[in-house]
Amino acid sequence: MQLFQEFREFAVRGNAVDMGVGVVLGAAFGGFIDSFVSDILLPPIGVILTKMNFENLYISLSGGTFVSLAEAKAAGAATINYGLFITASIRFLLVLFAVFLVVRQINRWRKPHKSPMASLMKKECPFCCMPIPKPAVICPNCSSTLTEEGIEKPPRWHIK
The missing domain is CATH 3.30.60 (Wheat Germ Agglutinin (Isolectin 2); domain 1)
Structure with a gap:
């Protein structure tokens, strides 16, 4: 019974609740950024760079030639998917930049006399x-x- 009471105190403590809200919002924000990068940002960049689709940039390790990554995977070929890595890297940088902007704005909103550093x-x-x-x-x-x-x-x- 005491274990349940300690768990309840931990769960309703401010830090645990804040962390839970942050994880949920982070997952939703991650989906938003994924869609932004895949559906809005990368297609125009691919058109500018000689009409290439970043998701089809790969190296076949099995020696075969395939039209797309989906075709290579369907054939069971081992591939290095550097196009997907480029997409993931751009997503990461966008999320990192967005988090920087949010933290920067929150720091501006804080009152200097209420800051723990004051x-x-x-x-x-x-x-x-x-x-x-x-x-x-x-x-x-x-x-x-x-x-x-x-x-x-x-x-x-x-x-x-």
Whole structure:
């Protein structure tokens, strides 16, 4: 019973739900990009490059000559399908670029004061001049107590 309760807590935790949504959206986005590359992007490129179909670019390892990749596969010939590899590479680059654009836009939408990195921003200790985290109230380097105005009380052992 406790195992089920732990699993339920894990499943409804924000990170697991976010990851699940991301996987579903990624699969849908992958289908969209596949269709975009195969049906819209590569046909005009194939026409420009002497009317070739990227899916029919292959090397037959069995020595036979075939009109298309489908014919070679039907004959049972071993082939290196470099046209399919080119298509997959273009799909990958498009997905990579799209993810870059999405992450870039999300980073622009974030408020600087709500960013997790904002709390790690550095300030300088007015006593020892070492960089310390902004929210620090005691300098980890010289043990000075910091206030809004500067140093409240230097450490007792420190010699001026």
